[in-house]
Amino acid sequence: MTVRTSPSPISHQWQLMRRPVGVPVAEDFRYVSVELSPLADGEVRVTNEFISVDPYMRGRMNDVKSYTPPYVLGETMVGGAIGRVTESRSDALAVGDLVQHFQGWRDVAQGAAAQFRKTNEIAGVASSVFLGALGMTSLTAWVGLFVIADMQPGDTVFVSGAAGAVGSAVGQIARSRGAGRVIGSAGSDEKVAHLIDRYGFDAAFNYKMGDVAGQLATAAPDGIDVYFDNVGGDHLEAAISSFNDGGRAALCGAISSYNSSEPPVGPRNMSMLTTKGLMLKGFTIGNYLEYSPQFAAEVGPLVASGKIVYDETVVDGIDNALEAFGALMRGENLGKMVVRIGG
């Protein structure tokens, strides 16, 4: 007779093995199966429903000084995720609870209950939405507009990468606060149409058709007051040229340079910062989490009622997470990119 213990649970995870040069390649990562140890007192185990893949993660793959520390080589990449508690040795969380956490690129997560935040479910709202339109993504839009760029009613607002999860939230949240004119750029004609038809932008253009400065000047004949930058590079230079006196930019990311191993060319019109009294301010959302309640109170009802709409691009399977990230880098997503676990 053989005595068998029940098998240890397995967690499938993605780890960064070397710093990518330029566009990340498969060889920069490894996909591992980890045997999980039994829970200690105060710990919970969570089976993820969705994990978030976001542009900022490309930055964390580099070894650069930053508010957000770089990914540690040989360790599993962290990031936003949402799942359900499947086993609990903590009074704080019960089996079945929906929880958010930052353990990222894995299908099963476990650790001290304090690392997991219980999420109040909303009828009819998929759990993925708490990673996007009701989560960090829209919080990023809200903080950039109001805390960083001090958007005021009547302002003309320009957002680059506007068909992405952050960009589409920027346009709609700006509109809901009374922006005078909302302008977006995106990387295809289909996305441009989507910005106007679905997200209600007043004007939009395809930056891959060239001459960003010229297209922006046409879309904003009276100039812009606020710029929400997801792209950097020629978009930032174009925004500086189109700014009215006193313009403000919230710099959220620079996807145009994430995969470049050459230093990008900087804006050639920086002297306009002085002559027009402009402000550029960068931010990473991790330093502004204290605004979450204020954001949720304002934006939650708008999303729940459908006044703010959103799209998701869903990739199935933790084994496809790296492919999802690559598609995100190539701009193949519409709205928030998530990986569905277990489907």
Added chain:
Amino acid sequence: MTVRTSPSPISHQWQLMRRPVGVPVAEDFRYVSVELSPLADGEVRVTNEFISVDPYMRGRMNDVKSYTPPYVLGETMVGGAIGRVTESRSDALAVGDLVQHFQGWRDVAQGAAAQFRKTNEIAGVASSVFLGALGMTSLTAWVGLFVIADMQPGDTVFVSGAAGAVGSAVGQIARSRGAGRVIGSAGSDEKVAHLIDRYGFDAAFNYKMGDVAGQLATAAPDGIDVYFDNVGGDHLEAAISSFNDGGRAALCGAISSYNSSEPPVGPRNMSMLTTKGLMLKGFTIGNYLEYSPQFAAEVGPLVASGKIVYDETVVDGIDNALEAFGALMRGENLGKMVVRIGG
């Protein structure tokens, strides 16, 4: 017998005749003698003692959209000046009053009394000081440090062009508010020594010796928190690289590009604005004049008591004003550059 009326007073003035391309040349200007009309009711005539020449004037010679409008071709260039009332048809000002005004590049000015602001003389303080250490120059330093860059006690402060009138005020005013470390750049070894020996900078370097980024990193081994930019170009890029998280830059001028007819190269490290949460904000002092009383209350006593020191470079004669401006552009001044009239 011949009846003679007294001759009309003459004002010698400098006018811009065409927009300079690159370094201004004599042919861009004309020096004229203007017969002044008799005073109308409410007007005064002022014989200037000093006129101010400032780097920002180069910007006004271009025809670009700006808070500060460009100089009008064929009209006398405006700017700060101080002089004495020699004739008055206004109750507001009496003959002998010391007054400041913005009529600029001329030896005799006249107009409505409201255009002239009476200055309270201080025993032992030359009237030129009201154009510099007790005037717009130091106000610019104060506003940049505290209103724009939110300097806090303990901050490490870097100022470029530090031997100039604004720069030397920046360093000393920052120190008086408790800056932890004050670093300056200047364009000669003599100026570098002067920054340390006379203005009390903790460290300084000669940017003409090359590698601004490397020299700044050596001078600020623990990074910088505030950057006051008088130069632009490679100085701004170096500051961005040396900034600690949350660093703030006040962009006051970009003398490195004033005389360039090519667009300058922009900072190649703009993505650090996001990763380090940096802010860059440009300003022109004309929009912040409401801070004058607060500035005067704080800085006036420091200058009067000698706790803040200053230098002046004095050029004699209104006919030499253009030469004075050229010397300023070439960095040949130490401290505030003024033209003495009549002296």
